[in-house]
Amino acid sequence: MGSKACGVCKEVQSKYKCPSCRAPYCSVACFKKHKEILCQKSLTPLEEQTAATVRPARSLEVEEPSWLVNEEQLQSLAVSADIRDALKDEELRKLIIRIDSAEEPDKELDKAIQGQIFHEFTDKILAIVSPKE
Template identity: 30%
Template sequence: MTSVKKCEVCNENNFKYRCPQCRLIYCSVKCYKQHKEVCKPPLKIEGEKPTKPVLELQKKESLEEEGEITGDGSEDETETKDKVPIELLQKLEQSSEITKMLENPHLRAMMENLYNSDNCGLDVSHAMQEPIFTEFADECLKIVQPQNTDLHSIL
């Protein structure tokens, strides 16, 4: 899929973490502490769309902190049509089946690679070739779109 990126603080080790404020990638507590001293969250421009799509199912907490999941009604009709309401995201979080599936290290590695991907669309297409990922996606859709219970019928 994608190559592993280096820590943006020390430029020596592969990154393991991402700053929740500015999304910078870093490898250790030492690098985090160094970065924290100079960290400045990016300025949000009203109406600006994110440059990299973020999978809402992966980082619900991150999205809430960054204000991307809101109920302020400022989105236009096409944007709200594809957004998952917070109530359904909470159902995903509470699902014992999803929790059980996420215990699989292969699925977790795939999800991490997708989250860190520079080309999410292509990498999701590759992931959809893996049965473990399609089962996970189907289970998520059963919760957020109960009327469409099979991902393959949508595609």
């Protein structure tokens, strides 16, 4: 799986993806240019709802099908104040972006899980998707 060039400058390998349209970009400067010129996508409420349910382009392979979250669990995560508060942490957001934009996301995820901040975040997610009874 090869990495993509920045969708704005076309010169540098992209490290990030636009949250609105998922276009690749390499830096803050290119992101700002993309938002001003190229990303003029304004979503209607129906499109926003649809965009929120779009699945990742890469294939999902799990050893155990019960590891997948269902729509109700996914919605619970989306409305959770704990999850939203956790995602305000800049370090955590950088970790998630690093995982999402990595050529080998599994390896980046393995590294992230070793850190306390990501471990606490995953504990919050697990408390929502599989609460202890």
